[in-house]
Amino acid sequence: MKVKTLAGVATMAGALLITGMPAQAQTIDGPSVSWNLSTWGTKRAFTAGMEYVAAQVSEKTGGKFNIKLHYGEALSKARENFDGIKIGAFQAAMYCNFYHPGKNPASMVLTMPFLPLGDLEVSMHVREAVMAHPAYVKDMDNWNAMTYMSSLLPQYEFMGRGNPPQKLEDWKGLRVRAGGGLGTAMQKLGATLTTVPAPEVYTGVERGTMDAASFPYTYSHASYKLPEVSDWFTSNMSPGTTECGTVFNKDAYAKLPDQYKKLLMDLKAPAYQVQIKAYHDIDEKNLPAFRAKLKEVVYTDAQLDEFRKIAAKPVWDEWVAENKDKFDAQGLLDLVLAEAKKAAKK
Template sequence: MTLTKTLTAATLAGLMLTTAAPAANLDGPSVFWKISMYGNPRALTSGMEALAEKVAAETDGKFQIRIFYAEQLGPARENLDGLKLNAFEGAGICNFYHPGKNPAWMVFSLPFLPIPNPEADRYVRSKMFEHPAIVADMAKWNAIPYVSGLLPQFEMMGKGDAPLTLDDWSGLQVRAGGGLGDAMQLLGATKQTLSAGETLTAFQNGTVDVAAFPFTYAHVAFKIYEEADWYTSNLSPGSAECGWVLNKTAFEALPEQYQDLLWDNRDLVLDAEQAAYAAQDEKNLPLFEETLTEVKYDEEALNAFRTRAGRPIWEQWVADNQDDFDAQGVLDAFLGYAAEAAAQ
């Protein structure tokens, strides 16, 4: 599933122009925030870059936010540890990089959750970022959930013979985390929970055959398409939460006007992310269609996959976590918000 074209490159350009407009509406102290991020600047990071511009403009440069890319401040799997140590003021995290550190967040990676479109996805994720269990997971690491990364539905990109049937997945080494990885195991594949930055090397040396990434932007951002032979276009097996969290100590130390500035601009971040994903789709889809083999499953195959790897994975996740937190309550909340979004 790709993003709707209502948010285009022109929309993104408008957002960036808006954030760059000189305002200097707020007075306050000089503050410099470091945000730890893995990988290079890309669609996922466009929202926080827009926020940094907005914050600087509103405070006449007194409140500066800088994203440090390529794991300059620490490994991707240790960003939560860095927040707990007050090593930086915010971070991009991916829930399946460290499932034991954020068990409730793994609800975002359950396969085949009923999210029909990007607008519904945004509604559900924004609501879930306020859920007590999601907040509690971050509190253990001196962190506050800020905004979702709004990752699009994942699709697969691989080398070698394309899996034209569900049985063809047996024996493949698949980079996929969380419930999506569990779903692939039910098809006979072996799951690999590599970070995004590690995946290209694994592709090149043959230890991974297939990579699940948010479609389409991440396959290009991490150069997977350069090594791949084929891609799936309609498997839409699920997503993950690679979102943004803030250092609780640092946030609470801000003057109230700076706290409000961050909190009141969450929609700005989300708007910029969605616009960037849509712009990437417009550019990437023709590239994929020209250079790679498209794998598109019929409805019978998709229904078989959903039956085998949808609700059974949900139920197992609840059973595995019920003694540690209210996993059923977290799942019910997610499904409830999804129903609300569908009714709007």
Template sequence: MKHLLTKAAVAALAIGFATESMAVEWNVSVWGKRRAFTEHVEKLAELVSAKTNGEFTMNISYGGLSKNRENLDGISIGAFEMAQFCAGYHRDKNPTITVLELPFLGVNNLTEEVAISHAVYAHPAVAKDLARWNAKLLMTSPMPQYNIVGTSEPRDTLEKMAGMRVRATGGIGQAFEKVGAVPTSVTATEAYSAMESGVVDTVAFAPHAHLSFRTIDQATWWTANLNPGTVNCPVVVNIDAYEDLSDEHRAALDGSVDESIAFYVENYGKLLTRWDEVLTEKNVQKVMISDEELTKFHAVAADPIREKWIADMTAQGIPAQELYDLMMTTLAETRAAN
């Protein structure tokens, strides 16, 4: 009997350890505070936990694990298993996905932004590029076209934008530079203080960021139709952590991406619906750029920046023209389907 009890106790302990070993907890590094930009990450964590009966959970940290410009580095060394970052923060580390940050692509909505982002992410050259950082692209963080807020006189012509100090990254920053503005790539969390202290005159953000980082609180005007482009901010996972997942857990993660993105798009749509109300509440003037000025901006910025990007990336051995064509073909197909 003693022998049998011993065996039973050992078996019970073994089952307990096995159950414990099956539990997986991932650390996820984002920044700022919970907002429309992070809702797909929150939804993903919720869905994965539900599908695995709490065996696979995610601890989402808003700035506690890493600075936003260092999230890709953290992924590369396994400091955490999942992270969100923006391509424009370190263009040299993720050159392939900067095609999605080229100015004036003509993307009209978040559905189109999701489609072109995920098409580019799936390209073998892009997977290889991010694998240098032990990162696997999981999903995008689709954002609408950026526009700028500012104080004093509205910058509603290219002439008035000359010399303007603007918080803008990636292709948007390059576009403003083409018209004589002075872009600076202060992070989103630094934008309010940069505007308050006069380091920048204007800030380029999507609506959710103007709200979350309070730049709208200082603004007296907003360009409603400049639409110079947007930034691309993927969510990535550490390749080793991803491959270490059980088949069940990996399926739960992969199978939750589309639903998380759909939730994000629906939630962001509600924010865009309210945006005009916010402008009215805060007495922010809606500035419309004339068609003539927009045409001039396109001519100065769109074609030259695209051609230079293709030439520079091709020189680095990246199939730049192929990536650009894939993006534009996907955009056309998505628009036709909808």
């Protein structure tokens, strides 16, 4: 992530948190509407964007439109949120694509290792472009869902227990939590995969059923208290990320009055800035705490170059070959690379 860019974002988002969205002079009038949003875990950086949206829709409508976030899988298991959206059990839900790759195959392009998504502003532009791609939209249609916004997950890093993997060869035989293309990349290093949902990782590492877990750096490691049961963490592996975000039930959205629909769409830009600031702020807090307690594993440029040769384009090519008859996989990958290049120049 670019420090200069994030510093500017932090200033912008801080102002947004104080003043709210550049606001209408009057309260937005409309009917009373209550939505429920299903998610897992607790309130954290990951949920900051949607927490901001929920607060703003209530404020801007004088309490007539409310979105309640239900944490801790209170409404649905994380792997079943799409199912709940499809039947209208709730109006909104958060999801992570690698929990159920068969439900959202096109979105798995964003799990490919070593995509140029380290800068969160670039990542935002790329993800928005991918979410508008016909293959992605078709996947969402299968679940009566429309994508609202991404959670802009930062690059993943690993945290684990036991001897730290200081060389690439040390990953051989380790049982690791990693999904999607990142999981494929780790398999090429000889690791054994598991894709348990985030709330189950702490117990797995504590009991020794897994050796390490990949999470978005650094917020998610701390959110799930992984440092409590770990001995080491990687800080510059940056092997990739994934796609998690928020979807709406299409029928629920269609029933909203136009002024509420417009409000939701107007809130996306400031919500993204709030999301970026939340990740920036938590990194500043977590990294010193990690370094004080755990062994930091830093790979050399030569080691990282070797990892990319093994697990970047070869994994991309395998993914395209596996999906070329299902949707325009090569076109989707090309879109990611083109949009990242374009956004980086802005």
